[in-house]
Amino acid sequence: MSDNFQEIEKKIQRFWEERKVFKTNPNPQKKYYVLVMFPYPSGDLHIGHSRNYTIGDTVARFKKMSGYDVLHPFGWDAFGLPAENAAIIHGIHPEQWTKNNISISKKHLMDLGISYDWDSEVVSCEPDYYRWNQYFFLKFYERGLVYRKQSWVNWCPNCQTVLANEQVKEGHCWRSTCNAVIEKRKLSQWYFRITDYAQRLLDGLKKLKNWPEPVKIMQENWIGRSEGVEVNFKLEDGTPVPIFTTRPDTLFGVTFMALAPDAPLAETIALGTEYEHKVKVYIAEALKKSEVERTGTLTEKTGVFTGKYAINPVNNERIPVYIADFVLASYGTGMIMAVPGHDQRDFEFAKKYNIPIKVVINPPNFNLDPNTMEKAYVDEGIMVNSGQFDGLSNIDGINKITEYLIDKGLGKRTVNYRLKDWLISRQRYWGTPIPMIHCEHCGIVPVPEKDLPVLLPKEVTDYLPKGKSVLAGIPEFINTICPQCHRSAQRDPDTMDTFVDSSWYFLRYTDPKNDKMPFDPQKANQWMPIDEYIGGIEHATGHLIYFRFFTKVLYDMGLVAYDEPCDVLHTHGMVKMNGITMSSSKKHGVWLGDFLKKHGADVCKLAVLFAAPPEKEIDWTEDLVTGVSRFLSRIKALYEHETPSFEPLPSSIKEQHKSMAADERRLYIRLNQTIKKVIDDAEHIQYNTAIAALMEFLNDLTSFSDKNSIVYKYSLGALIKLLAPFAPHLAEYLWLKFSQKTSSIFEERLPEPDLTAISFDTITIPIQIQGKLRSKIEVNIGCSENEIKQLALADNKVKKYLEGREITKIIYVPNKLINIVIK
């Protein structure tokens, strides 16, 4: 745009605001819910942020211009650590820091002209929002979906708080600015019983036809269903030690058993024996190690013999029991049967501790020798040394042994999931207080619903985390009265994981001002499910599982009619600069404020959309701006000389387009092709190619000579409407200037293509000989196969190739090509 684009954009933004063009219709007839993942308010926005919002904005505008009632809301995921860290470093209250950032970010978004209905803005750190986190916590508690347990948990020594399993990435803290190595601590914490929904979360994925396949696969792996058998081993003294296995076919090959060092039994198994001391020392050592040291396939496995033996129920063999660090307490029963002959981990462990190796499956046509094996044999084969099961293929053996175990009461079929319960308590200040009271006499007592919200105290002098919650040090907060016995008691000092906030915010948007309920189910149901959800792929195994879990629970509570929150999901790639992802906290990026001053909002939107298809990464350079910036200037320049028509074409034109002048007819067809292409591409969020089509059509228009043609003037008008979702300010400006209406272009409908004029009368048919392009002929559409073959054979270039050769076959693909096969 020329020099005054900023004034134009400001003016247009004021016009939208005054006219309330993007106000949500409270009674939608034909609803469309477009949602972008709400952001953490980090202050200055960069181009990477704008990608998310720009994609959502384009969807929203397209849908509005296609006649939908659109809900396109916005809000802030406003609780979280950076606010608190800012308080510690700069001595500014987290709330003030957060609100400052919100107002800065909001200004950028408004300057970008995103079509939000700001009346439904939601801010998660406000009591009128977080009280409903507490409400849901209590409701979940009533349903048995909240519990407290003591266990070894992930502890971030830098953030000084526990973390959920989903927030540990490769043994490190998920927050990119932290990245500290995670430690293990034994603590009592609050959990959501998400594992109760593991199967439904898995089954639900099948319904999500319009989710990206990689996201579904990631979730499937994260939930990690595996079918197997629980086998009732016993220690010699009769203590039951059940184990889970997916390979019951190897049961006769068990030569040791291994117990996780953090499993409860590990603490007691060797008590009072000569092994007690060694075992104790080993456990202490093992648990001191961080996740990173302990896990990883490269780390050498270690263990210690407990002095105890178990009995193998299928052959009564005496099996030594070890404690080993490669066994996980949190999966299966916390104890395994080990078959070194057929499991690589067990093999390595057996080699190290001189435990016998027993072969129970032989590969076809070959007998394994346990003394010379260099690794475990894990493939299919024939069972040996397995009593009555010898000679079976091991695949059959799995079933046969399982049935045998069930029959004898020695085991049962079972399913295990890798998904763990969601640890939601955090030892930090800036979050939703957990609405629970610890009473000496009554135990743990929920805060009565009528007493909500439990307000986060604002008068805090010291935010520095000390390994326990900041709130524990605020007497006015922590001391309270037990709701049951009315004696003095203490509040729970922890706050909730901020991913609780983002698990239901999309429902709050449907009824943002409700002070009686989190949302009115009727209002929610008229918008849900989300029709288009846009966000970064980094949430695949976090937020995108949590919000499905919440929706399913709320469905069970009868609050929503759908048990999946979102029909269509589009994840977009990150925006990088010099190969490094743009980031507010790392101060790396192109800042939106600067960019808008220099180039304007439309250029920003268009550049981000045109740079690459949404799912791909963008490595940002200033070069991406040049092309789209020129494109907009050319558009603007064109309309300085030409007057578009927004009148519908007379029906006579549509009926008689075949008798138009050749170049006018060509333009008419190009127009219809462009309309179709842009709308089709937009439907699939392929905005880069849609914009390319608009650029091509602009070329058609500028090279068209009869400026008085009705078709030409109509095309100018159609181009403005097609451009509107991508470059809304310029389009609105041209609309208001030429349409002589006072309404917005976004209250108009997109043009529709005339499908009777979508292709030219003649087409170019390439002629291949032996599959290689040799010539082209121009034929009328509807030309018969024979005619085309004749024309092809008569072609001079073709003749040259055919000279003295025999034609074996002529392949004709209608309207596509012709291929002549010769000997």
Added chain:
RNA sequence: GCCGGGAUGGCGGAACUUGGUAGACGCAAGGGACUUAAAAUCCCUCGUCCGUUCUCGGACAUGCCGGUUCAAUUCCGGCUCCCGGCACCA
């Protein structure tokens, strides 16, 4: 290690759903017009190599090697490299 995804000109990317003219659109680069000049704008060229010499013609080209097919960037088999997820899940 397991599970995904990807590799196309100097660059970002089209075409891939259904095998059918590879390189749309844009950037960069080179040349030209306009201008006192520059910017801006407009026009032309632009995968590589060879031939012809101003109009074309040919060969080779979609990470590598094979296969299926009249025809493969697209399908199949085997590799290489890059990116992402998971991380001893029994």
